[in-house]
Amino acid sequence: MADGNKELAGKVALITGAAKNIGRAIALELANGGAAVAINTRNSMDDANKLVAEIRAAGGQAEAYKADIADGKQCKAMVDAVMQKFGRVDFLVLNASVRTERPFLELGYEEWRTPLAISLDGTFHLAQACLPSMIASGGGSIVTLGGTQSLSGAKNRVHGSVAKHGMVGFTRAIAREFGDRNVRANCIAPGQMDTVRASGRAAGPAPTNIPLGRKGDAQEIATAVRFLCSPASSYLTGQTIQVNGGQIMS
Numbered sequence: 001m002a003d004g005n006k007e008l009a010g011k012v013a014l015i016t017g018a019a020k021n022i023g024r025a026i027a028l029e030l031a032n033g034g035a036a037v038a039i040n041t042r043n044s045m046d047d048a049n050k051l052v053a054e055i056r057a058a059g060g061q062a063e064a065y066k067a068d069i070a071d072g073k074q075c076k077a078m079v080d081a082v083m084q085k086f087g088r089v090d091f092l093v094l095n096a097s098v099r100t101e102r103p104f105l106e107l108g109y110e111e112w113r114t115p116l117a118i119s120l121d122g123t124f125h126l127a128q129a130c131l132p133s134m135i136a137s138g139g140g141s142i143v144t145l146g147g148t149q150s151l152s153g154a155k156n157r158v159h160g161s162v163a164k165h166g167m168v169g170f171t172r173a174i175a176r177e178f179g180d181r182n183v184r185a186n187c188i189a190p191g192q193m194d195t196v197r198a199s200g201r202a203a204g205p206a207p208t209n210i211p212l213g214r215k216g217d218a219q220e221i222a223t224a225v226r227f228l229c230s231p232a233s234s235y236l237t238g239q240t241i242q243v244n245g246g247q248i249m250s
Contacts (some may be wrong), residue, residue, distance in 0.1 A: 006034030012086040013037050014079070014130065016069055016122065019044035019098030019158050020196040022060070022145070023219045024051055026093055029033030029063070030229060035091065036061035038082045042096070061086075069096055069122030079129035088137055089130045091229045094123050095145045101156040106173035112159045119163035131183065135199050141229045144171045145221075146189040146240060148240055148248050164189075168240055175238030184237035186228050190221050191244025211246035 013030045019041040027037045037055065039062060041048040045118070048064035055062040063085055067074040074184055082089060098115050121228060134140025149161040155185040167187060174185040192207060194215040224243050227233050242248055 009034030011035045015093040016040045019047035023095040025218035025222035031055045031060035052078035070117035072125045075125035089133045090140045115163040142185040144187045157198040187240040
């Protein structure tokens with residue numbers, strides 16, 4: 001957090017799934033930009049509290065909130081708590097997701113619903129809860145985290161592909177509906193990332209079809225999120241930005 005540019009000072013960001021990996025990098029980067037950060041996690045409060053301590057030690061503001069974003073009541077309670085603590089929400093970063101693989105003909109309904117509930121229901125609940133604050137303060141930014149599978153599909157991940165594709169549609173619709181109130185919405189679609197899976201195992205080797213020849217780093221996603229929250233992206237809305245080393249070009 002040595003960056004002297006505090007273009008996000010006075011703003012508040014709520015980041016879902018922020019205790020580890022990409023979400024953690026996003027929280028650190030937005031705090032580095034001067035924003036107070038509300039760190040959401042469903043299960044990893046120890047990691048979330050360590051992240052809060054790290055941000056505070058560097059002079060930033062942060063608080064951790066445990067909530068299952070698939071649950072509307074928990075979302076409302078979390079946003080109410082963030083509003084009570086910080087007084088506003090300017091940036092909503094919808095990063096939380098689950099990664100499971102199952103052949104489609106073996107996919108049970110509950111497993112089908114899980115990524116949809118987190119990616120789509122969670123997005124619905126939190127956007128409805130946070131948009132009034134953004135509008136009242138003159139604008140804001142919603143950033144959704146999609147993925148290459150939303151465009152290309154993925155074997156054994158029909159449920160995840162549908163969930164991520166739905167977030168793209170949500171982002172575009174919100175951008176159109178709330179643009180006249182200075183609320184911008186954009187989607188970042190990460191490619192193959194060098195992160196640790198929930199199971200504790202590292203991801204496999206980089207595919208051979210990435211022009212840059214490597215996987216992405218979580219910091220590269222975090223930098224893009226900071227840009228989409230900053231005044232530098234003031235005329236950018238409704239877009240899906242592919243951060244994938246050229247694996248998919250659009």
